[in-house]
Protein backbone atom coordinates (compact mmCIF):
# COMPACT_ATOMS: atom_id res chain seq x y z
CA UNK A 1 0.00 0.00 0.00
CA UNK A 2 1.45 3.36 -0.95
CA UNK A 3 -1.57 5.62 -0.53
CA UNK A 4 -3.71 6.90 2.31
CA UNK A 5 -7.37 7.13 1.47
CA UNK A 6 -8.66 6.58 4.98
CA UNK A 7 -7.26 6.46 8.49
CA UNK A 8 -9.20 4.58 11.12
CA UNK A 9 -8.24 4.00 14.72
CA UNK A 10 -9.82 3.03 18.01
CA UNK A 11 -7.37 5.20 19.93
CA UNK A 12 -9.36 7.02 22.63
CA UNK A 13 -7.24 10.09 21.84
CA UNK A 14 -8.66 10.40 18.32
CA UNK A 15 -12.36 10.58 17.55
CA UNK A 16 -13.73 10.95 14.07
CA UNK A 17 -15.16 14.40 13.36
CA UNK A 18 -15.64 15.05 9.68
CA UNK A 19 -14.94 13.62 6.23
CA UNK A 20 -14.49 16.09 3.34
CA UNK A 21 -13.76 15.21 -0.28
CA UNK A 22 -10.04 15.00 0.40
CA UNK A 23 -9.37 15.51 4.10
CA UNK A 24 -10.62 13.86 7.27
CA UNK A 25 -10.71 15.60 10.63
CA UNK A 26 -10.27 13.87 13.98
CA UNK A 27 -10.81 15.42 17.37
CA UNK A 28 -7.89 15.24 19.79
CA UNK A 29 -9.45 17.42 22.49
CA UNK A 30 -11.52 20.60 22.74
CA UNK A 31 -8.61 22.69 21.60
CA UNK A 32 -6.96 20.40 19.08
CA UNK A 33 -7.85 18.76 15.81
CA UNK A 34 -5.90 16.38 13.60
CA UNK A 35 -6.31 16.89 9.86
CA UNK A 36 -5.55 13.86 7.70
CA UNK A 37 -4.69 14.99 4.19
CA UNK A 38 -5.38 11.87 2.16
CA UNK A 39 -4.44 10.93 -1.41
CA UNK A 40 -8.06 11.16 -2.53
CA UNK A 41 -8.74 13.31 -5.59
CA UNK A 42 -11.86 14.72 -7.13
CA UNK A 43 -12.46 16.05 -10.64
CA UNK A 44 -15.57 17.40 -12.35
CA UNK A 45 -16.98 17.49 -8.80
CA UNK A 46 -16.87 13.71 -8.66
CA UNK A 47 -14.90 11.54 -6.30
CA UNK A 48 -12.31 9.57 -8.24
CA UNK A 49 -11.89 6.02 -6.99
CA UNK A 50 -8.15 5.77 -7.65
CA UNK A 51 -5.95 7.62 -5.15
CA UNK A 52 -2.88 9.57 -6.27
CA UNK A 53 0.29 8.57 -4.39
CA UNK A 54 1.89 11.52 -2.57
CA UNK A 55 -0.89 13.97 -3.40
CA UNK A 56 -1.77 14.25 0.31
CA UNK A 57 1.83 14.90 1.30
CA UNK A 58 2.13 17.51 -1.44
CA UNK A 59 -1.00 19.34 -0.28
CA UNK A 60 -0.14 19.13 3.39
CA UNK A 61 3.40 20.29 2.70
CA UNK A 62 2.31 23.19 0.52
CA UNK A 63 -0.26 24.37 3.08
CA UNK A 64 2.35 24.10 5.84
CA UNK A 65 4.78 26.12 3.76
CA UNK A 66 2.30 28.94 3.17
CA UNK A 67 1.06 29.02 6.75
CA UNK A 68 4.66 29.57 7.78
CA UNK A 69 5.29 32.23 5.10
CA UNK A 70 2.14 34.18 5.97
CA UNK A 71 2.13 34.01 9.76
CA UNK A 72 3.17 37.65 9.94
CA UNK A 73 0.17 38.65 7.86
CA UNK A 74 -2.24 36.68 10.05
CA UNK A 75 -1.82 34.03 12.76
CA UNK A 76 -3.04 30.57 11.77
CA UNK A 77 -4.18 27.28 13.23
CA UNK A 78 -1.03 25.21 12.71
CA UNK A 79 0.45 23.51 15.74
CA UNK A 80 2.70 21.07 13.87
CA UNK A 81 2.98 18.88 10.81
CA UNK A 82 3.49 15.56 12.59
CA UNK A 83 3.66 13.39 9.47
CA UNK A 84 3.74 14.12 5.72
CA UNK A 85 -0.04 13.48 5.68
CA UNK A 86 -1.02 14.80 9.10
CA UNK A 87 -1.40 18.32 10.45
CA UNK A 88 -2.16 19.03 14.09
CA UNK A 89 -4.11 22.28 14.40
CA UNK A 90 -5.81 24.49 16.96
CA UNK A 91 -9.55 24.07 17.02
CA UNK A 92 -11.15 27.41 16.18
CA UNK A 93 -14.72 28.59 16.01
CA UNK A 94 -15.09 28.45 12.21
CA UNK A 95 -16.64 31.40 10.39
CA UNK A 96 -19.21 30.02 7.98
CA UNK A 97 -18.01 32.00 4.97
CA UNK A 98 -15.66 30.92 2.19
CA UNK A 99 -13.55 33.93 1.28
CA UNK A 100 -13.21 33.37 -2.45
CA UNK A 101 -10.92 35.85 -4.19
CA UNK A 102 -10.27 35.98 -7.90
CA UNK A 103 -7.61 37.63 -10.02
CA UNK A 104 -9.08 36.40 -13.32
CA UNK A 105 -12.53 35.85 -14.83
CA UNK A 106 -12.75 32.07 -15.12
CA UNK A 107 -14.45 28.91 -13.85
CA UNK A 108 -17.91 29.24 -12.35
CA UNK A 109 -17.69 33.03 -12.47
CA UNK A 110 -17.03 32.97 -16.21
CA UNK A 111 -19.95 30.57 -16.71
CA UNK A 112 -22.22 33.02 -14.87
CA UNK A 113 -20.80 35.99 -16.75
CA UNK A 114 -21.41 34.32 -20.11
CA UNK A 115 -25.05 33.88 -19.11
CA UNK A 116 -25.32 37.59 -18.36
CA UNK A 117 -24.64 37.67 -14.62
CA UNK A 118 -22.87 40.89 -13.57
CA UNK A 119 -23.43 40.96 -9.81
CA UNK A 120 -21.17 38.48 -8.03
CA UNK A 121 -21.55 38.41 -4.24
CA UNK A 122 -22.42 42.11 -4.32
CA UNK A 123 -19.62 43.20 -6.66
CA UNK A 124 -20.69 44.48 -10.06
CA UNK A 125 -18.32 43.62 -12.89
CA UNK A 126 -18.32 45.51 -16.17
CA UNK A 127 -19.53 44.35 -19.59
CA UNK A 128 -17.20 43.31 -22.39
CA UNK A 129 -14.79 41.12 -20.44
CA UNK A 130 -13.25 38.03 -22.02
CA UNK A 131 -12.79 34.51 -20.69
CA UNK A 132 -9.76 34.30 -18.37
CA UNK A 133 -9.22 38.06 -18.48
CA UNK A 134 -7.28 39.54 -15.59
CA UNK A 135 -9.26 41.90 -13.36
CA UNK A 136 -7.85 45.38 -12.72
CA UNK A 137 -7.87 44.44 -9.07
CA UNK A 138 -8.82 41.14 -7.37
CA UNK A 139 -12.55 40.53 -6.89
CA UNK A 140 -13.96 39.09 -3.66
CA UNK A 141 -16.81 36.65 -4.24
CA UNK A 142 -17.59 35.17 -0.82
CA UNK A 143 -19.93 32.22 -0.50
CA UNK A 144 -21.74 30.57 2.35
CA UNK A 145 -20.14 27.44 3.76
CA UNK A 146 -22.90 24.91 3.33
CA UNK A 147 -23.84 22.21 0.87
CA UNK A 148 -24.25 24.48 -2.10
CA UNK A 149 -21.80 27.32 -1.35
CA UNK A 150 -24.12 30.13 -2.50
CA UNK A 151 -22.77 33.58 -3.28
CA UNK A 152 -23.37 36.04 -0.47
CA UNK A 153 -22.68 39.78 -0.36
CA UNK A 154 -20.78 41.47 2.47
CA UNK A 155 -24.01 43.26 3.48
CA UNK A 156 -25.86 39.97 3.84
CA UNK A 157 -22.92 38.41 5.70
CA UNK A 158 -23.13 41.16 8.30
CA UNK A 159 -26.93 41.49 8.30
CA UNK A 160 -27.45 37.77 8.87
CA UNK A 161 -24.97 37.86 11.72
CA UNK A 162 -22.42 35.45 10.21
CA UNK A 163 -19.79 37.91 11.44
CA UNK A 164 -19.72 41.44 12.82
CA UNK A 165 -18.88 44.38 10.55
CA UNK A 166 -15.58 44.71 12.35
CA UNK A 167 -14.55 41.08 11.81
CA UNK A 168 -15.72 41.29 8.20
CA UNK A 169 -13.41 44.24 7.57
CA UNK A 170 -10.51 42.25 8.98
CA UNK A 171 -11.37 39.19 6.88
CA UNK A 172 -11.53 41.30 3.76
CA UNK A 173 -8.26 43.10 4.41
CA UNK A 174 -6.43 39.87 5.28
CA UNK A 175 -7.86 38.06 2.26
CA UNK A 176 -6.59 40.72 -0.12
CA UNK A 177 -3.24 40.87 1.62
CA UNK A 178 -2.79 37.08 1.49
CA UNK A 179 -3.85 36.97 -2.14
CA UNK A 180 -1.42 39.68 -3.08
CA UNK A 181 1.41 37.97 -1.24
CA UNK A 182 0.62 34.61 -2.84
CA UNK A 183 0.19 36.04 -6.33
CA UNK A 184 3.46 37.94 -6.27
CA UNK A 185 5.39 35.04 -4.81
CA UNK A 186 4.00 32.51 -7.27
CA UNK A 187 4.49 34.86 -10.23
CA UNK A 188 8.20 34.79 -9.41
CA UNK A 189 8.05 30.98 -9.76
CA UNK A 190 6.25 31.08 -13.11
CA UNK A 191 2.81 30.30 -11.66
CA UNK A 192 -0.35 32.39 -11.90
CA UNK A 193 -2.47 32.30 -8.74
CA UNK A 194 -5.77 32.60 -10.58
CA UNK A 195 -8.13 32.39 -7.65
CA UNK A 196 -8.31 30.84 -4.22
CA UNK A 197 -10.39 30.68 -1.08
CA UNK A 198 -9.53 31.22 2.54
CA UNK A 199 -11.34 30.18 5.68
CA UNK A 200 -11.09 32.04 8.95
CA UNK A 201 -11.96 31.20 12.51
CA UNK A 202 -11.97 32.85 15.89
CA UNK A 203 -9.64 31.71 18.62
CA UNK A 204 -10.10 33.47 21.97
CA UNK A 205 -11.83 36.27 20.05
CA UNK A 206 -8.93 36.70 17.65
CA UNK A 207 -9.22 36.18 13.89
CA UNK A 208 -6.99 33.39 12.60
CA UNK A 209 -6.55 31.58 9.29
CA UNK A 210 -7.75 27.96 9.32
CA UNK A 211 -8.29 25.09 6.87
CA UNK A 212 -5.69 25.21 4.07
CA UNK A 213 -3.95 27.93 2.09
CA UNK A 214 -2.83 28.25 -1.53
CA UNK A 215 -2.93 24.52 -2.25
CA UNK A 216 -3.98 23.15 -5.65
CA UNK A 217 -7.24 21.96 -3.99
CA UNK A 218 -8.20 25.41 -2.69
CA UNK A 219 -6.78 27.42 -5.58
CA UNK A 220 -6.45 27.49 -9.32
CA UNK A 221 -2.87 27.58 -10.61
CA UNK A 222 -1.96 28.23 -14.24
CA UNK A 223 1.47 28.05 -15.78
CA UNK A 224 2.41 31.64 -16.56
CA UNK A 225 3.89 30.58 -19.91
CA UNK A 226 0.64 28.81 -20.91
CA UNK A 227 -1.42 31.83 -19.99
CA UNK A 228 0.79 34.22 -21.87
CA UNK A 229 0.88 32.02 -24.99
CA UNK A 230 -2.86 31.44 -25.09
CA UNK A 231 -4.90 33.13 -22.36
CA UNK A 232 -8.24 31.52 -23.01
CA UNK A 233 -7.02 27.93 -23.04
CA UNK A 234 -4.99 28.04 -19.80
CA UNK A 235 -5.82 25.05 -17.58
CA UNK A 236 -5.24 24.12 -13.95
CA UNK A 237 -1.69 22.74 -13.70
CA UNK A 238 -2.59 19.96 -11.28
CA UNK A 239 -5.73 18.47 -12.76
CA UNK A 240 -5.67 19.28 -16.46
CA UNK A 241 -3.95 16.00 -17.26
CA UNK A 242 -6.42 13.77 -15.38
CA UNK A 243 -9.40 15.73 -16.66
CA UNK A 244 -8.29 15.52 -20.30
CA UNK A 245 -7.76 11.80 -19.92
CA UNK A 246 -11.18 11.35 -18.31
CA UNK A 247 -12.86 13.27 -21.13
CA UNK A 248 -11.03 11.23 -23.76
CA UNK A 249 -11.96 7.94 -22.07
CA UNK A 250 -15.65 8.27 -21.36
CA UNK A 251 -17.64 5.10 -20.88
CA UNK A 252 -21.23 5.27 -22.10
CA UNK A 253 -20.94 9.04 -22.13
CA UNK A 254 -19.74 9.22 -18.51
CA UNK A 255 -16.23 10.12 -17.36
CA UNK A 256 -14.49 7.11 -15.80
CA UNK A 257 -13.84 7.22 -12.06
CA UNK A 258 -11.04 4.66 -12.16
CA UNK A 259 -7.83 6.10 -13.54
CA UNK A 260 -5.25 4.19 -15.60
CA UNK A 261 -1.93 3.49 -13.79
CA UNK A 262 0.16 5.55 -16.20
CA UNK A 263 -2.17 8.51 -15.69
CA UNK A 264 -1.92 8.12 -11.92
CA UNK A 265 1.89 8.07 -12.15
CA UNK A 266 1.97 11.19 -14.31
CA UNK A 267 -0.44 12.96 -11.96
CA UNK A 268 1.80 12.16 -8.99
CA UNK A 269 4.73 13.53 -10.94
CA UNK A 270 2.86 16.74 -11.62
CA UNK A 271 1.85 17.23 -7.99
CA UNK A 272 5.44 16.69 -6.92
CA UNK A 273 6.53 19.23 -9.51
CA UNK A 274 4.08 21.79 -8.11
CA UNK A 275 5.43 21.11 -4.63
CA UNK A 276 8.92 21.82 -5.90
CA UNK A 277 7.91 24.94 -7.79
CA UNK A 278 6.11 26.37 -4.76
CA UNK A 279 8.51 25.46 -1.96
CA UNK A 280 11.79 25.29 -3.87
CA UNK A 281 12.44 21.87 -2.23
CA UNK A 282 12.07 18.31 -3.45
CA UNK A 283 9.27 16.42 -1.73
CA UNK A 284 11.00 14.24 0.86
CA UNK A 285 9.09 11.32 2.26
CA UNK A 286 10.77 8.90 4.69
CA UNK A 287 11.30 5.53 3.10
CA UNK A 288 9.16 3.66 5.60
CA UNK A 289 6.07 1.59 5.11
CA UNK A 290 3.13 4.00 5.50
CA UNK A 291 1.39 2.01 8.21
CA UNK A 292 4.56 2.02 10.32
CA UNK A 293 5.44 5.63 9.62
CA UNK A 294 2.02 6.99 10.57
CA UNK A 295 1.85 4.84 13.71
CA UNK A 296 5.29 6.00 14.82
CA UNK A 297 4.43 9.65 14.20
CA UNK A 298 1.10 9.42 16.04
CA UNK A 299 2.76 7.61 18.94
CA UNK A 300 5.41 10.33 19.24
CA UNK A 301 2.63 12.83 19.91
CA UNK A 302 0.93 10.47 22.34
CA UNK A 303 -2.05 10.14 20.03
CA UNK A 304 -2.00 6.36 19.76
CA UNK A 305 -1.05 3.62 22.21
CA UNK A 306 0.75 0.36 21.49
CA UNK A 307 -2.43 -1.67 21.75
CA UNK A 308 -4.64 0.67 19.76
CA UNK A 309 -5.60 -0.34 16.27
CA UNK A 310 -4.64 1.73 13.28
CA UNK A 311 -6.08 0.99 9.89
CA UNK A 312 -4.85 2.82 6.83
CA UNK A 313 -6.46 1.96 3.53
Ligand SMILES: Nc1ncnc2c1ncn2[C@@H]1O[C@H](COP(=O)(O)OP(=O)(O)OP(=O)(O)O)[C@@H](O)[C@H]1O
Nearest residue numbers: 019020021022023077089090091092094199210211
Ligand atom coordinates in the same frame (compact mmCIF):
# COMPACT_ATOMS: atom_id res chain seq x y z
N1 LIG B 1 -8.63 24.89 12.82
C1 LIG B 1 -9.89 24.59 12.53
N2 LIG B 1 -10.85 24.71 13.47
C2 LIG B 1 -12.13 24.38 13.19
N3 LIG B 1 -12.56 23.96 12.00
C3 LIG B 1 -11.64 23.83 11.01
C4 LIG B 1 -10.27 24.13 11.22
N4 LIG B 1 -9.60 23.92 10.07
C5 LIG B 1 -10.52 23.50 9.18
N5 LIG B 1 -11.75 23.45 9.73
C6 LIG B 1 -13.01 23.03 9.12
O1 LIG B 1 -12.89 21.68 8.84
C7 LIG B 1 -13.59 21.36 7.68
C8 LIG B 1 -12.64 20.67 6.74
O2 LIG B 1 -13.42 20.10 5.84
P1 LIG B 1 -12.90 19.73 4.41
O3 LIG B 1 -12.40 20.96 3.70
O4 LIG B 1 -12.03 18.57 4.51
O5 LIG B 1 -14.25 19.29 3.77
P2 LIG B 1 -15.51 20.13 3.37
O6 LIG B 1 -15.21 21.61 3.46
O7 LIG B 1 -16.66 19.63 4.15
O8 LIG B 1 -15.71 19.71 1.92
P3 LIG B 1 -14.70 19.86 0.70
O9 LIG B 1 -14.01 18.56 0.64
O10 LIG B 1 -15.59 20.13 -0.44
O11 LIG B 1 -13.77 21.00 1.02
C9 LIG B 1 -14.14 22.65 7.11
O12 LIG B 1 -15.47 22.78 7.50
C10 LIG B 1 -13.28 23.70 7.80
O13 LIG B 1 -13.98 24.89 7.99
Ligand SMILES: [Mg+2]
Nearest residue numbers: 020021199211
Ligand atom coordinates in the same frame (compact mmCIF):
# COMPACT_ATOMS: atom_id res chain seq x y z
MG1 LIG C 1 -13.35 22.42 2.48
